[in-house]
Amino acid sequence: MSWLYLRGIVLTLCLARTASSRLHPECEYIFQLEREERYCLQYITEQGNRSSEGCQPFWDAVACWPQAVTGETVQRGCPAVFSLFRNNTGSVSRNCTSRGWSKPFPPYHVACSVEDDIPETEESYFATVKLIYTIGYSISLGVLAVAVLILLFFRRLRCARNFIHIQLFLTFILKSVAVFIKDATLFSSDDTNHCTLSTFACKASVVFCHYCVMANFFWLLVEALYLNSLLLSSFYSRRFLWGFSLLGW
Structure with missing residues (x-):
């Protein structure tokens, strides 16, 4: 799932939400994504000196995935940005294979109950x-x-x-x-x-x-x-x- 596609989902949801704050609702989510990305990149930098075997940590535009060994399945809750739209208790998983990380399953829009169609x-x-x-x-x-x-x-x-x-x-x-x-x-x-x-x-x-x-x-x-x-x-x-x-x- 590409970065523009995921960001499109986030922006579509934020346009449908009404909020009273100093920030425009759309900007609130963009800044949230940017904060999460900074934390993830900092984490990746800290993990840089460790073993290069298995799957390396990476940022997939909405969530940060930790380092994993080959054959391991990593499960994590719905990204924090989706909780700004509604309460999400779902989870997303990825497999660490010899070819790298698999695609997330179930997809974000299914696991986190968000619409994947950008109108x-x-x-x-x-x-x-x-x-x-x-x-x-x-x-x-x-x-x-x-x-x-x-x-x-x-x-x-x-x-x-x-x-x-x-x-x-x-x-x-x-x-x-x-x-x-x-x-x-x-x-x-x-x-x-x-x-x-x-x-x-x-x-x-x-x-x-x-x-x-x-x-x-x-x-x-x-x-x-x-x-x-x-x-x-x-x-x-x-x-x-x-x-x-x-x-x-």
Whole structure:
């Protein structure tokens, strides 16, 4: 059973579990696996000077197996990470043969009562959602870019009202660009472990995305304030545009 397959089982279960903690549930299990792996590698290092006969200790992605002699059957309880999903009292065994360790029997998903099927519906669902909003943002970006060019090109359309419209359109454009940048940064790798991702590009893309969303809402507020000022006063000064610009951006 491969590492990616076993990790897929763990991540599938953690997505189905609701937990309230400082860590995201998915990260809780990944960190648990990493801790178990460190302990196992430390154990393997300590056993390094002993006899090389038989089967050597190794880490199989979810459990640590000790050194054994040829012909010995090693039995151990379900890995600790599976106990985070539900109480598991099962056990898994491996035979130490002349060719090395056998496959675990019964398999982990049978002995520890976990699902071995990784649902493809969730993955396809999120991929479809991502495709839909990418197409939507792309169309929005193109249409708004044309609208801004039209408002800037024709001199007759240059007024305070359209100036505010242009700023609002620009925030929608920036929000679309920010989403594309964020997706390209966060989903550039297929690695399932995003818990330790803390790069400057990651942080900057998320901050920029949130700033664009915030600016978009503030320019919607500016639109409302501008209309309100026209209703309350017949005199309007262009100096208000500076205040509106500072508020919006």
